[in-house]
Amino acid sequence: QLQLQESGPGLVKPSETLSLTCTVSGGSISSSSYYWGWIRQPPGKGLEWIGSIYYSGSTYYNPSLKSRVTISVDTSKNQFSLKLNSVTAADTAVYFCARRASGTSHFDYWGQGTLVTVSS
Amino acid sequence: QSVLTQTPSASGTPGQRVTISCSGSSSNIGSNSVNWYHQLPGTAPKLLIYSNNQRPSGVPDRFSGSKSGTSASLAISGLQSDDEADYYCAAWDDSLNGQVFGTGTKVTVL
Numbered sequence: 001q002l003q004l005q006e007s008g009p010g011l012v013k014p015s016e017t018l019s020l021t022c023t024v025s026g027g028s029i030s031s032s033s034y035y036w037g038w039i040r041q042p043p044g045k046g047l048e049w050i051g052s053i054y055y056s057g058s059t060y061y062n063p064s065l066k067s068r069v070t071i072s073v074d075t076s077k078n079q080f081s082l083k084l085n086s087v088t089a090a091d092t093a094v095y096f097c098a099r100r101a102s103g104t105s106h107f108d109y110w111g112q113g114t115l116v117t118v119s120s
Numbered sequence: 121q122s123v124l125t126q127t128p129s130a131s132g133t134p135g136q137r138v139t140i141s142c143s144g145s146s147s148n149i150g151s152n153s154v155n156w157y158h159q160l161p162g163t164a165p166k167l168l169i170y171s172n173n174q175r176p177s178g179v180p181d182r183f184s185g186s187k188s189g190t191s192a193s194l195a196i197s198g199l200q201s202d203d204e205a206d207y208y209c210a211a212w213d214d215s216l217n218g219q220v221f222g223t224g225t226k227v228t229v230l
Contacts, residue, residue, distance in 0.1 A: 049219035105212040106155040106170040
C-alpha cells in the first residue's frame with residue numbers, strides 16, 4: 001500500500017523559507033507513471049495546488065506562487081521536497097503531498113498533511 | 121485562489137439525494153475532466169470521483185458525477201451520516217497549466 005508522509009518544521013518565521021519533505025513508501029518515486037505534488041489548505045479555507053514534479057525533475061508550479069516555490073526530487077531517498085521562500089502569515093496552512101498518475105489530473109494518494117505556521 | 125465555484129453548503133436528511141454543483145470555464149471544466157474529493161475534519165482529502173464520473177475502488181455507487189459544458193455535479197443518493205464532510209471539485213486548467221480546485225461545499229446531514 002502506497003503511503004506518503006510529510007515532514008518538516010511546524011513553525012517558520014516571516015520572511016524565511018518554508019521547507020518540507022514528502023517520503024514515499026510502498027512504491028517507487030522513480031516510476032514513469034506518476035507525478036508528485038504539493039497542495040495546501042489555510043485554516044478553515046479551501047485547497048490550493050502549489051506545484052508538481054516528475055521523477056526526471058520536470059516541474060509545474062502554480063503561477064501565483066511560482067516566484068517563491070521550488071520543488072525537487074531525490075530518487076535515492078524516495079522523497080520529494082518543497083521550498084517556499086519569503087513566507088508571510090498568509091502561507092500558514094496544512095501542507096499535503098500527493099500522487100497523480102501521468103495522463104490524469106486526479107490525486108489518488110495523499111499524505112496526512114502537516115500544519116506549518118508562519119509567526120515570529 | 122479558487123477558480124472553480126461551488127455552493128458553500130448543502131444539506132439533507134438521511135436517505136435523501138443531495139446534489140453539489142461546480143462551475144468553471146472553458147479553460148478548465150470546459151476542456152478537461154473533473155474530479156471530486158471529500159474531506160473529513162482534520163484529515164486529508166480523499167478521491168471520490170475521477171474523470172467526471174468514475175469511482176475509485178471502494179467508493180460506493182451512491183456517489184455519482186456528471187459534467188456538462190463548463191459545469192459539473194456530484195450527486196449523493198441515500199444520504200448517510202458518514203457523508204457529512206467538505207466536498208471539493210477539481211480540474212486541470214489549460215490557461216494556468218496546473219490544477220485548480222473548487223471553493224468547497226459543506227454537506228450537512230440533518
